[in-house]
Structures are given as structure tokens and as C-alpha cells.
Amino acid sequence: MSTHVDFPVCLRLQGKRVLLVGAGNIADERGQQLVDAGARLRVVAPRVSPALRRLADEGRLELLERAYTLGDVHGQQLVFVATDDRQVSEAVAEEARALGVWVNAADIPELCDFTLPSVGRRGPIVVAVSTSGQSPSLARQLRRRFLAQVGPGHVQIARLSGWLRKRLPCGAERMRLLKQLVEGEAGELLARGQRKAAWARVRAALESFGETT
Ligand SMILES: C[C@@]1(CC(=O)O)C2=NC(=C\c3[nH]c(c(CCC(=O)O)c3CC(=O)O)Cc3[nH]c(c(CC(=O)O)c3CCC(=O)O)/C=C3\N/C(=C\2)[C@@H](CCC(=O)O)[C@]3(C)CC(=O)O)/[C@H]1CCC(=O)O
Numbered sequence: 001m002s003t004h005v006d007f008p009v010c011l012r013l014q015g016k017r018v019l020l021v022g023a024g025n026i027a028d029e030r031g032q033q034l035v036d037a038g039a040r041l042r043v044v045a046p047r048v049s050p051a052l053r054r055l056a057d058e059g060r061l062e063l064l065e066r067a068y069t070l071g072d073v074h075g076q077q078l079v080f081v082a083t084d085d086r087q088v089s090e091a092v093a094e095e096a097r098a099l100g101v102w103v104n105a106a107d108i109p110e111l112c113d114f115t116l117p118s119v120g121r122r123g124p125i126v127v128a129v130s131t132s133g134q135s136p137s138l139a140r141q142l143r144r145r146f147l148a149q150v151g152p153g154h155v156q157i158a159r160l161s162g163w164l165r166k167r168l169p170c171g172a173e174r175m176r177l178l179k180q181l182v183e184g185e186a187g188e189l190l191a192r193g194q195r196k197a198a199w200a201r202v203r204a205a206l207e208s209f210g211e212t213t
């Protein structure tokens, strides 16, 4: 039995050049997620799903309606392949590897430099479950279960924390305050949906911000 474990990262794809080869069922969701993440996406495929065509019409991705050809990976920073032709996936992965560009081939682990976890989102919170390639079905089931535990209060805490970290100078005092926001009373109140009471606690904490530094 394989003992390897995959290493999780969260990529910041804003403005990055990403190639997606294939534009069918699987590519559909990938394309949407990549565009949402701000990637400069180029899609290459002879058959194109209506959703990907719509994104192209809206100018959110570049569409090349033709088969993959050697050279397509050149200049790209990340590559996804989701075709129904194993030989094409192999050719794309080979070109990517020759150029040192990371590649994911849907459902073909041996061609993957990275795999995709099962992902769910609530605002800025991302729940991602990987089974290191052992059971994608289990990854999906666990992801659904974990995501159900993330409530609107958690999203508010994350957003509030993000807002505060932009405005308060970093340092021990800010760290204490932001930790308190999650672990203390304000966090509990927000998680229970008691926004007004939570805000009162946050305001009080903000008023005393800096007093102990
Ligand atoms: C999580 C998810 C993300 C995504 O694709 O977006 C994803 N597969 C999903 C679903 C899914 N895929 C498959 C089934 C059928 C049941 C089953 O096999 O369990 C289901 C379940 C379903 O469809 O319900 C078949 C399958 N998948 C792979 C193989 C090849 C092999 O195992 O050798 C085969 C057999 C093909 C065959 O038999 O021919 C391989 C991979 N699939 C991965 C990711 C990577 C490892 C993830 C991990 O570490 O857990 C990895 C290694 C490479 C990659 O694709 O990146 C997505 C969940 C979407 C969601 O959350 O809704």
C-alpha cells in the first residue's frame, strides 16, 4: 500500500498564466474556479462546453478551439488537463515536465505534479479535503461534513479579522486581539448569531487597543 502523503497549498493565482487543455464536463468546473481565482486562463479544446464558451464570450478567459499542439505549454505557469484522450494528457504532461511547469491531469495520478482536493467555500473560508489520492469519494463526503460545520458566524469572524488586520499595526497586541476575537466571547457570540453583543465586545477591545503596549 502507498504510504506517500500529498502536500497541501493554497495558490494565489491572480494574474498568473494558466493553461487548461480540454473543455468538457470536468474542465467546466476547473475553468470556473480558475477564473474566479483571478487566473489569466487559456483554454485549448476542439469541443467546448456552453459554460466555458460563455466565460470566453464575457472575456474572462481566452479560448482556442482546436486540438492541443506541442508548444501550447510554453509561457504558461500552471497546467490542467481534462481530456477524454489519455495520449493527449500524456503529451501535455510531458511537455509541461520538460519545461518545469506543474501539471494536474484529471484522474491520472501518475501524470500529476499536484492533485486537487475536494473543495467547499463559505466566503473567504475554504474547506479542502485530500486523501492523498486514495479515495476521492471519501474526500467529497468528508468535505461536505466539515463544510456543514462552518456557519455564517465563522464567515463574519474571518471577514472582521481580515478587516482589522488591514487597519491595525501588526505586533503582539494585534495578535492578542485577533486571537481573542476567535477564541474569546466575541467569537462565541458571533458563531451563535448574536452580532450586536459581539460587536460591543469587539468595540471594547478596540478601545483598549494599544493601551498595554
Ligand atoms: C476530490 C476531487 C477534486 C476534483 O476533481 O475537483 C478529485 N476527484 C473527485 C471525484 C471523484 N473522482 C473519482 C470518483 C469516483 C469514485 C472514486 O474513485 O472514489 C470521484 C467521486 C465522484 O465523482 O463522486 C475517480 C478517480 N479520481 C482519481 C482516479 C484515479 C485513481 O485513483 O487512480 C479515479 C478513478 C478513475 C477510474 O476508475 O477510471 C484521481 C484523483 N482524483 C482527485 C480529485 C485526486 C485525488 C484527491 C484525493 O486525494 O482525495 C486525483 C489523484 C487526481 C486529480 O484528479 O487531481 C473530486 C471530488 C469533487 C467533489 O468534491 O465534488
Ligand SMILES: NC(=O)c1ccc[n+]([C@@H]2O[C@H](COP(=O)([O-])OP(=O)(O)OC[C@H]3O[C@@H](n4cnc5c(N)ncnc54)[C@H](O)[C@@H]3O)[C@@H](O)[C@H]2O)c1
Pocket: 021, 022, 023, 024, 025, 026, 027, 044, 045, 046, 047, 048, 049, 066, 067, 068, 082, 083, 084, 085, 088, 106, 107
Ligand atoms: N475528477 C473527476 O471527478 C472525474 C469524473 C469523471 C471523469 N473524469 C475524467 O476526466 C477526463 C475528462 O472527462 P470529461 O467528462 O470532462 O470528458 P468530456 O468528453 O466531457 O470532455 C473531453 C474534452 O477533451 C477535449 N479534447 C479531446 N481531445 C483533445 C485534444 N487533442 N486537445 C485538446 N482537447 C481535447 C474535448 O474537446 C473535450 O472538450 C476523463 O479522463 C475522465 O476519466 C474525472
